[in-house]
Amino acid sequence: MNSSEKKKQKEAFKAAYINKIEEVSGDCLAESSVLKQYQALAELVMDDITTQWAKSNTKYNKHQNKQVYFFSIEFLIGRLLKSYINNLGLEDIVTESLKELGLDFTAIQEQESDPGLGNGGLGRLMACYLDSSAAMDMPAHGNGIRYKYGLFEQRIINGEQVEVADNWLRNGYPFEIRKPDKAVIIKFGGTIHSEKINGNLTFVHENYEPILAVPYDIPVKGYHNETVNSLRLWSAETLEDFDLPKFNQGQFLDAVRHKSEAESISQILYPNDNGFDGKLLRLKQEYFFVCAGLKRIVRRYKQFNNNSMDGFSQKICIHINDTHPAMCGPELMRILMDEEGFGWDDAWKMTVESISFTNHTVLPEALEKWPVSMMKSLLPRIYMIIEEINQRFTQEIYAKYPHDMERNYGLSIINNDQIHMASLAIVASHSINGVAELHSKILREETFKGFYQVFPERFHSVTNGVTPRRFLMNSNPDLKDLLNESIGTQWQGNLFELKRLLNYLNDPIFSDKFNAVKLSNKIRLAEHIKKHNNLIVDPASVFDIQVKRIHAYKRQLLDALHVLYLYNQLKENPHLEIAPRTFIFAGKAAPGYYYAKQIIRLINAIAKMVNSDKTLNEKIRVVFLENFNVSLAEIIYPAANVSEQISTAGKEASGTGNMKFMMNGAITLGTMDGANIEIAEAVGPTNIVTFGLSSDEVSQYEKYGGYRSIDIYEKDPRIQQVMHQLIDGTLGFGLNFQNIYDSLLLHNDTYFVLKDFNAYVDAQNRVDQLYRNERTWTKMSMTNIAHSGMFSSDRSILDYQREIWKII
């Protein structure tokens, strides 16, 4: 675009924008609030997108391309305004125009609420996959729940987590379109009886409670292309707002009770990450979005296919994100048999051919099991179908392995009066995959070993990826510019092209610019820390960062104990030569997870002690940033030097934060777990720091009931010292971490914190040595970026297309 064209475009944009502001606020630009400025910009952007959206939908309907639907109970999409603007290719026009109008674009963007419609990795992965699908012109859509309240906001008060409701819809949400004309009815409870209708045995559902599912669609705009896909989120409503007869009898409260009970289904996101909690409302949520989503998919398919279901499973992929949507199997069977008139065998073939399943965790406490009694009374017809699926499946197994009763018992979907959702998901889909090589291996050899023997061809592996648009281009614009001016722009279409960066490893001028970018990102984070924690940190210090949900297996505790150990070292020897470090933590604990909340208290207590100790000469600082979410993450990753990925080996299915850090040039300090292993392979052993037990070693110990942590404790005075400090008042008057102490010593340290402690301290020393050689560190950092192509979600989506959905 030449400069006069650009000028014209900017003038047109400004005129349209000023108009919009007047339209949404009734104020002129000069009088408008930042909120209205944001709303006007959002609406203007939506105007552009909806036109393209309609075109995309028309194209999909006309050409009947294969459509993929991600069914997920979480979509952690993050803020959308900036991402839409960049994907539309309007970044320069908008940025410059707003500047010329004297407006603060950053402040405008901060008006947008960050929809917290997910807990962590699993929900964020879906958002990356939607972004990549649209970027690669692939028809893939999301199907989930429009929670009125997303994940709670975290406040840290007196060093402890306090939860505040996340009312993200408070000011309305400009990027959704409510479609009441596409609402469907979901039936809960009631009874089933069979009847002969026109000579056919038909199941009749009576006395059920009807709930209305109303879809809200959010456009998913591709990067610099014409594709706009859809994220459809369902909201629960009552059919009639009031139960009129009750209302007329003066039972006002009873009348509205039904309304609020119905609406409670999409009221709140369950805040558990990697933990199952068997609440009835959760089961309702699961069926609610599964049933609503499938109904619309079937209806649309027939509408554009001469009212016929022919070819359905060749054209529709139902991809289920973990087991929460596992009722897709029985629900699709119900629709095909009870509503479309198929017999069992045909319906079953279509169902299995359409569905594929990704598992995201091997932690036993996260595996979903629902009591038969609950399923039977809430979803009587679904239960009947699950029973029949199980009967037919177990019969097949009996026939195949008549003498192996133990195996047969282990594979049953219904066991001990509980329905095993993972088993249901495996039996009802043609593909199951893990999210990193190691994780997929553990699924085959341990978690789902029996199923792997029966269905070896169903098992796959697709390593996770993250979107380079959000986590590199948009969040680290200076790095983007530096890459563009050095290696060209091809990497933006194919992240493997970042390999070209290897040509610059020994270029001192490039290295200086590269380090300047990192420094400015660290300054930005330091300003955030000053503003929110009222603490000054040195941007020249090593930014050593662990941000993720707080969970025992992720071992924030190991990180914290190392800080305590380093503090002790410095107290003993204030002249200890180390590169100054800033240890940064952030992450939410599930509100009911006491142990995780204690870890947050511990980190904050250590921070308070360390940061106020003048004798340390500011060699170390500790920061806990409150309310980790997608927006905060975007400031954190670009500023990191060290990426802490220290889960107990075998427990972190993949991790995706590790990839976001890597793309921004942080060095991974990690265990050989999840995708860390593949990061190590990609960058080579000299560009990563690994330590600790392997997953084989961990499972070996676990086979024999764990290891004896007391033996380690007794031999090691450094460990004894930090352990005492947990309970002797060092960390503040009345602050006692007995519970953590006991978990490590009395309860045998389930996650091998003490067992890995020394290896971790050694690894931290290596990090310190490496950082003190600036040239080495810069090269390592560049090498990490250069090899991050493999961890783009574009690559993951291509893998899914080839291996699982069979699209290319």
Ligand code: 26Q
């Ligand atoms: C289940 C039932 C009832 C209530 C809650 C849940 C529940 C909720 C969330 C169970 C599990 C989760 C989340 C799991 C998760 O986020 N797993 C992560 O998935 C990432 C993407 O694949 C991986 O990178 C992480 O390693 C994995 O922990």
